Amino acid sequence: MYVPICYFSYLLISIALTVWVARTLHSSGRVFLVDAFHGNEALADSVNSLLVVGFYMMNLGYVALYLKTGDPLQNLRAVIELESAKLGAVMLVLGIVHFLNILVLTRMRNRQGMTAYAGSVVPSIAAGPATAFAAADQVRA
Template sequence: MDLTVVAYVIYLLVSIALTVWVARTLSRNGRIFLADVLHGNEKLADAVNHLLVVGFYLVNLGFVALYLNQDEEILNARGIFEALSTKLGVVLLVLGVMHLGNVYVLNKIRRRGVMEREQMPPVAPTDWVAPAAGA
């Protein structure tokens, strides 16, 4: 069997496994964060979480597929390791950037919600009192 094909198979198996693992981790732990961002609306948090996971899969698996081709033929075991280290390193960086981008956007949304909550008085006013004459 051609060593380039072996490298392709290993690259796909590891890349897809890493993508699935990161997506599941983000989904499981991100749900709590989303519920806070969305003011405790659990159904909306679950829906947004699912949409984010689907988008994450589409972008990352699309990148893995596009980055599959190898320009040079692999002739030995050393070539397999060199090709895999480069390809998997780039995939890991893309996964990390996608994760940080998601966290950044969600944190911006969360901060906006916190600021909106802080601008509201804790108790609604019940009456108006005229200022004293000497004040």
């Protein structure tokens, strides 16, 4: 009798938690993505939507795979303990996926920022006039 109750409550809480996190990330992450894509709002919105779809697929797939249990659930205490372990795992996966998304986007933004400035390096006068003029001629070529 306790197994269906555990399954139902686990699915209900996991799906609600996933939807809440996805909506929060979608609305709050837009500003970060617009900045990461240097003001290109159409691209930021598109990537934001794709990230949300991937987030749903990955997390709801994990929730579904982690649903099964072989534990005998004899009382309410066993249900609560099993469910808390499963929900804790789901929350850890949500946090790790979120952290990895932020890490990838931050590196992408930093890499784009570095390539934008790579062509505008001014030669140093300390290298000497001949070296500075040679470097300037190479940049123009």
